Each structure stands twice: as structure tokens, then as C-alpha cells.
Amino acid sequence: MKQLKNDRFLKALFRQPVDKTPVWMMRQAGRYLPEYRQVRSKAGDFMSLCKNTELACEVTLQPLERFELDAAILFSDILTIPDAMGLGLYFEEGEGPKFRKPVRSEADIEQLQVVNTAKDLSYVTDAVSMIRRELNGRVPLIGFSGSPWTLATYMIEGQSSRDFARAKTMLYTQPELMHQLLEKLTLSVIDYLNAQIRAGAQVVQIFDTWGGALEHQAYKMFSLAYMQRIVKGLITHADGRDVPVILFTKGGGHWLEVMASTGCHCLGLDWTVDIGEGKKRVGSQVSLQGNMDPAVLRADKQTIESQVQTILQSFGSGNGHIFNLGHGITPDIDPAKAKIFVDAVHRFSEG
Amino acid sequence: MKQLKNDRFLKALFRQPVDKTPVWMMRQAGRYLPEYRQVRSKAGDFMSLCKNTELACEVTLQPLERFELDAAILFSDILTIPDAMGLGLYFEEGEGPKFRKPVRSEADIEQLQVVNTAKDLSYVTDAVSMIRRELNGRVPLIGFSGSPWTLATYMIEGQSSRDFARAKTMLYTQPELMHQLLEKLTLSVIDYLNAQIRAGAQVVQIFDTWGGALEHQAYKMFSLAYMQRIVKGLITHADGRDVPVILFTKGGGHWLEVMASTGCHCLGLDWTVDIGEGKKRVGSQVSLQGNMDPAVLRADKQTIESQVQTILQSFGSGNGHIFNLGHGITPDIDPAKAKIFVDAVHRFSEG
Numbered sequence: 001m002k003q004l005k006n007d008r009f010l011k012a013l014f015r016q017p018v019d020k021t022p023v024w025m026m027r028q029a030g031r032y033l034p035e036y037r038q039v040r041s042k043a044g045d046f047m048s049l050c051k052n053t054e055l056a057c058e059v060t061l062q063p064l065e066r067f068e069l070d071a072a073i074l075f076s077d078i079l080t081i082p083d084a085m086g087l088g089l090y091f092e093e094g095e096g097p098k099f100r101k102p103v104r105s106e107a108d109i110e111q112l113q114v115v116n117t118a119k120d121l122s123y124v125t126d127a128v129s130m131i132r133r134e135l136n137g138r139v140p141l142i143g144f145s146g147s148p149w150t151l152a153t154y155m156i157e158g159q160s161s162r163d164f165a166r167a168k169t170m171l172y173t174q175p176e177l178m179h180q181l182l183e184k185l186t187l188s189v190i191d192y193l194n195a196q197i198r199a200g201a202q203v204v205q206i207f208d209t210w211g212g213a214l215e216h217q218a219y220k221m222f223s224l225a226y227m228q229r230i231v232k233g234l235i236t237h238a239d240g241r242d243v244p245v246i247l248f249t250k251g252g253g254h255w256l257e258v259m260a261s262t263g264c265h266c267l268g269l270d271w272t273v274d275i276g277e278g279k280k281r282v283g284s285q286v287s288l289q290g291n292m293d294p295a296v297l298r299a300d301k302q303t304i305e306s307q308v309q310t311i312l313q314s315f316g317s318g319n320g321h322i323f324n325l326g327h328g329i330t331p332d333i334d335p336a337k338a339k340i341f342v343d344a345v346h347r348f349s350e351g
Numbered sequence: 352m353k354q355l356k357n358d359r360f361l362k363a364l365f366r367q368p369v370d371k372t373p374v375w376m377m378r379q380a381g382r383y384l385p386e387y388r389q390v391r392s393k394a395g396d397f398m399s400l401c402k403n404t405e406l407a408c409e410v411t412l413q414p415l416e417r418f419e420l421d422a423a424i425l426f427s428d429i430l431t432i433p434d435a436m437g438l439g440l441y442f443e444e445g446e447g448p449k450f451r452k453p454v455r456s457e458a459d460i461e462q463l464q465v466v467n468t469a470k471d472l473s474y475v476t477d478a479v480s481m482i483r484r485e486l487n488g489r490v491p492l493i494g495f496s497g498s499p500w501t502l503a504t505y506m507i508e509g510q511s512s513r514d515f516a517r518a519k520t521m522l523y524t525q526p527e528l529m530h531q532l533l534e535k536l537t538l539s540v541i542d543y544l545n546a547q548i549r550a551g552a553q554v555v556q557i558f559d560t561w562g563g564a565l566e567h568q569a570y571k572m573f574s575l576a577y578m579q580r581i582v583k584g585l586i587t588h589a590d591g592r593d594v595p596v597i598l599f600t601k602g603g604g605h606w607l608e609v610m611a612s613t614g615c616h617c618l619g620l621d622w623t624v625d626i627g628e629g630k631k632r633v634g635s636q637v638s639l640q641g642n643m644d645p646a647v648l649r650a651d652k653q654t655i656e657s658q659v660q661t662i663l664q665s666f667g668s669g670n671g672h673i674f675n676l677g678h679g680i681t682p683d684i685d686p687a688k689a690k691i692f693v694d695a696v697h698r699f700s701e702g
């Protein structure tokens with residue numbers, strides 16, 4: 001076990017005391033940074049950047065040069081697993097992710113093979129190893145995956161969707177087929193996240209971007225149950241440390257209690273939840289990560305600082321708060337505003 | 352006061368005992384009905400249909416011929432107010448609503464005039480009067496409007512939006528300007544709904560489609576506060592009866608307690624909320640409307656019936672449940688499935 005120069009993030013995840021509230025930003029390595037756009041244009045398309053170990057490492061580290069962030073997160077996409085399954089992930093400028101071969105029939109699902117990360121996704125673990133080496137103990141490194149339900153929605157719809165018509169039709173008309181798909185994805189995610197942990201990820205986050213679109217019982221059966229299996233299937237200890245798991249269901253504010261009971265260490269919150277109320281609801285079971293609306297970063301310094309203070313005050317005293325946005329930072333944000341945000345978290349939480 | 356042949360819906364809104372649970376469907380007059388599509392093709396575009404009194408009346412009544420619905424809802428759009436303000440509402444096939452002249456600047460907002468329904472939206476009140484006459488006491492008639500925040504988002508974005516970048520930027524950078532816009536919309540909605548009540552609407556519903564996108568404090572200040580003012584500004588008694596108000600914030604499941612305290616009579620729930628838990632939270636303050644995921648209507652008879660039973664059982668005994676979908680019925684639904692749904696609600700709740 002190598003010494004970490006800054007372990008504030010890990011401490012907060014385990015609800016231990018910290019000198020100031022740790023902070024990172026979802027999608028902190030991204031299009032809002034001019035230095036990212038430069039590397040991206042060198043790499044070509046988005047997936048070429050993800051698959052280029054050196055460049056993926058470079059963009060992962062970029063935001064740490066600008067801001068006093070307390071964690072790095074692997075630069076990659078949540079949809080690498082279905083891509084490795086042969087669906088053909090691609091991105092069109094200004095639009096979301098798309099698949100060339102969406103999954104539509106029973107035969108499509110039967111043909112899918114559980115991903116073997118070592119063979120099919122070595123570009124991800126290579127990047128994790130290199131980033132970890134380059135970080136050299138500066139801050140912890142987060143690995144991540146999409147949740148099985150979130151991966152399934154993209155695989156079935158072929159792209160992002162407003163009401164998930166095809167995915168929900170399968171869920172309600174062919175629940176067994178949906179479970180079969182989710183089963184394969186769950187085994188793949190376990191393999192994938194464990195490979196990231198072995199390669200050096202010190203924390204993992206499961207992004208359940210579309211769990212919040214589900215009816216409350218369906219959420220438990222088709223999204224949460226599989227995330228719980230992932231939590232139970234992960235390596236709990238690596239490199240001399242416990243490996244904490246963060247669960248983030250966007251729009252899942254109703255369900256914090258059941259999410260906390262999965263055995264995960266931390267829940268990500270979006271901005272619709274009052275973090276102080278969230279804390280009351282989950283008690284000492286888990287730490288909480290969040291939850292400023294990224295839209296606030298379009299406002300002036302004073303507004304950003306006042307929103308940061310409001311959230312810190314709502315969380316109140318006690319351990320277990322990791323500051324973050326309630327969703328990814330958007331491409332239109334001025335990096336100077338991100339700096340105001342990060343600095344404000346540290347300044348107002350210190351001492 | 353004329354006798355209503357079926358007042359189950361009104362009784363449930365006031366939490367009085369009923370013989371079976373009343374049911375209606377958001378967007379029950381719509382594209383999933385072949386007879387609607389026929390009238391629509393006669394009328395031309397969507398707004399021409401809204402503005403044609405006879406045809407708007409005809410399509411309002413169509414679903415009542417097919418299904419044993421306990422309420423009729425005015426056929427119209429939530430965006431008639433901004434259209435009357437001169438923004439130029441139009442619809443492109445397969446896409447959501449759009450405005451020719453979105454509101455972007457301070458000058459744009461200053462120029463907006465509070466709507467005078469009698470002058471600017473008489474096509475709506477004419478339709479209400481005619482529908483009420485044609486209904487002839489069969490079931491109560493619901494009037495409706497978009498909430499000020501929801502109208503404002505469309506007016507600023509110019510169309511529906513994934514993250515409401517422009518509207519939230521205004522909210523955080525020019526909150527006073529946003530309040531100025533919401534103020535004009537609030538006065539317009541009060542005038543509009545009161546005109547509908549005078550013309551014969553026996554119930555009104557406020558559709559806050561995008562309130563759920565807001566940060567929890569911003570929701571209270573920029574959406575809920577204005578809906579509360581509307582509730583307080585409405586005619587409470589007309590035609591010998593109290594006029595109940597239904598508040599529906601999609602994605603507002605966190606906020607039921609504060610919504611209930613506005614003085615409204617009923618809360619609409621989307622499918623992310625367990626209606627039984629919702630009932631515990633709001634107690635006897637309000638009745639509850641909802642909340643099956645419309646996607647369930649793509650499933651078979653058995654699944655639809657079992658979902659209806661689950662929701663009825665979750666609500667449990669006691670008064671004050673109006674069955675509905677958690678959002679509008681979608682164009683791809685087989686009308687036979689809608690019939691299964693409506694009949695199941697009555698059959699399983701009877702006696």
C-alpha cells in the first residue's frame with residue numbers, strides 16, 4: 001500500500017473525519033476544457049480517444065492541473081460494455097451515444113456474450129493502470145460502469161430516449177427476456193469493475209442514469225436488484241485498502257433507503273433532493289455525494305458560492321459528505337466557474 | 352345546479368365515499384384513437400384542431416364513447432397562453448411543440464402582456480361551453496393549464512429541452528427577470544382558468560410538467576409558489592358546487608407535503624411514487640390521482656390488470672383515490688388496452 005497524498009475523498013466515503021469536504025465533478029474531464037478539446041481533435045472521434053491509453057490518461061489528469069480536485073475519474077464512457085459485446089457504439093456530434101446494432105429480439109439477446117474484460121476491454125484497464133501510475137498517489141482514482149438497466153435501455157433503444165418505449169415494452173411484455181439481458185450485463189459489469197479495481201481503481205461508481213424512469217417496483221426488480229448483486233460481487237479489498245462503491249440513480253431520490261441497503265458505501269444524489277433530508281433518511285448507513293445543479297455554474301461567483309454554502313449547511317456537521325454536482329458538468333461551462341465551485345467547497349467547509 | 356349522472360370523480364376529489372374508484376386518462380382524447388386521427392386530418396394541424404370549437408368538442412367526447420371514463424377533459428394544449436401572448440406556437444410531426452418567437456431578452460419579457468382570456472383565448476372557453484352542453488351531465492368536465500414554470504421553460508427554450516439550459520441560466524443569473532415572467536404567466540393562468548370555470552369547467556388541473564427538473568429550493572420559489580398563488584386566485588364555487596384543483600408536478604414525488612399545503616384538493620402522482628406511501632405522507636389533506644406507468648398499456652391483459660390491482664391495493668381502503676396514468680397515454684397504444692385498463696379499475700375497486 002502506497003501512501004496517498006490526499007485521502008480526503010476515501011475518508012469521507014467511509015464517514016471518517018476530514019479537514020475539509022472533498023470535491024470532484026462528474027464529467028470533470030470533458031468538453032468544457034479547451035485542453036480536452038485539443039486532445040480530442042487529435043484523437044479523432046470520441047471512442048478513439050477512449051481507446052487510446054496515453055490520451056485517455058492525459059485527459060483524465062487535465063482537470064487536476066486546473067482545480068484542486070480530491071479525486072480523479074477514469075476517462076471513458078458508460079457504454080463500453082455493450083460496445084465490447086459487438087453493438088457498435090458511435091457518437092454523432094451534438095447528439096448522444098448510438099448503437100449500430102441495437103438489441104431487439106430474443107435471438108439478439110441470446111447471442112450476447114458476457115464480456116471478458118481482460119480480452120475485450122483491455123484498453124480500459126490499460127488506461128486505469130497508466131493513470132494510477134501517473135497520479136502517483138496524488139488523489140484516489142475512481143473507476144466506473146453504467147448500471148445493467150441503464151446499459152440495457154441504450155442497447156434496446158439504440159440511443160438515448162425520452163420515454164424508453166422499447167425498453168419498457170420488453171420489461172412489461174417479456175420480463176424474462178429482460179432479466180436474461182440484465183443477467184448478462186450484471187456478470188459483465190462485475191467482471192469489468194473488478195478488472196478496474198485490480199488495475200488500480202481505488203473507488204468505483206455505478207451510474208444508473210435511467211433508473212429514475214422506472215415505476216417504483218420495477219426499479220427495485222429491474223435496476224436495484226442487479227446493482228445489489230454487483231455490489232456483492234465486487235472485490236472489497238485491494239492494495240491494502242477497502243474499495244468503496246458509490247451508487248448513483250439519477251431521479252432516485254425517493255428510493256434512498258432501499259439503495260442504502262444494498263451494501264454500497266455511498267449514494268450519489270441529484271439536485272432534486274435536499275441533502276440534509278437525505279442524510280436524515282439514510283442515517284449512518286452510507287455517505288452522500290452531491291448535489292449542486294450543474295446549471296448553477298452558469299451563474300456569477302456570488303450565486304455559485306451561495307449555492308455551495310446552502311448545500312454544506314443543509315448537510316450540516318458530521319462526516320460522510322463528498323461534494324459533487326448532481327449530474328455531469330456541461331460543455332458550455334466556463335472553466336473559471338468550475339474553479340470557483342471547487343474552491344468554494346474547500347473554503348466554506350474548512351476548519 | 353344540474354344533476355350529474357356520474358359524480359364519482361368529484362366525490363373522490365373531495366375524499367367522499369364512492370361505489371368504485373373513478374378513472375380517467377391524461378391525453379385520453381388523442382392520437383392513439385383512430386377516430387381522433389380522422390378528425391385531426393380534417394382539421395389540418397394540431398392548433399387548428401384546438402381552435403375549431405366543434406371539432407375540439409368532438410374529440411373531447413370521443414374517448415367517452417369507447418370507455419367508461421368518469422371525467423372528460425377539455426381538448427387543448429398546455430401552451431395556449433404563450434401562443435396568445437404572440438409567441439407563435441406550432442407543431443412539427445413527430446416532434447414536440449415549438450415557438451416561432453421564443454423569449455430571450457429582458458425586452459422580450461417586458462413586452463409580454465398578461466393574457467385576457469375573453470379576448471385572446473375565446474376559442475378555449477367556447478369549446479368548454481360547448482363540451483359542457485354536449486356532456487349534458489354525463490360526467491364532470493376538467494379544464495386545465497400549464498404551470499407558470501412549465502410555460503416559461505417552453506417560452507425560453509423555444510421547444511422542449513433535455514436540461515433546460517437557457518431557462519435555468521435565466522433563473523440563476525437573472526432571477527428577478529424570471530420572476531417578472533412568472534408573474535405575468537401567473538396572472539394569465541388565473542384569468543384563463545377562471546374563464547374556463549365560468550364557461551363550465553367543474554374541475555381544473557395545473558400541469559407542472561417540468562417542475563421536477565428544478566433543484567428542490569428552486570422548485571419551491573419558481574414553480575410551487577406561483578401554483579399556490581393560482582390556487583388562491585381561483586373561483587372556489589361555481590354552478591352550485593365547489594371547484595376542486597388538481598396539482599400535477601411530474602417528477603415531484605419528493606415534494607408531496609409542500610404541494611399538499613398549497614390549498615389544492617388533489618395531487619397527481621407519476622409512477623415513481625408508491626401511492627400508498629404518498630397517502631401516508633399527505634394524510635387527509637388532499638386526494639391522490641394516479642399513477643400507472645403508461646408503458647404498462649403495451650403489455651398483455653393480465654399484466655395491465657395486475658398492475659391496476661397493485662396500485663389499488665397500495666392505496667388501500669379509505670377515500671380519495673382517482674385512478675389515472677402517471678403521464679399521458681402515448682400514440683402507440685392499442686385502444687383495446689385502454690379499455691382493459693379502465694374496466695379493470697372499476698371491476699377491482701367495486702363493492
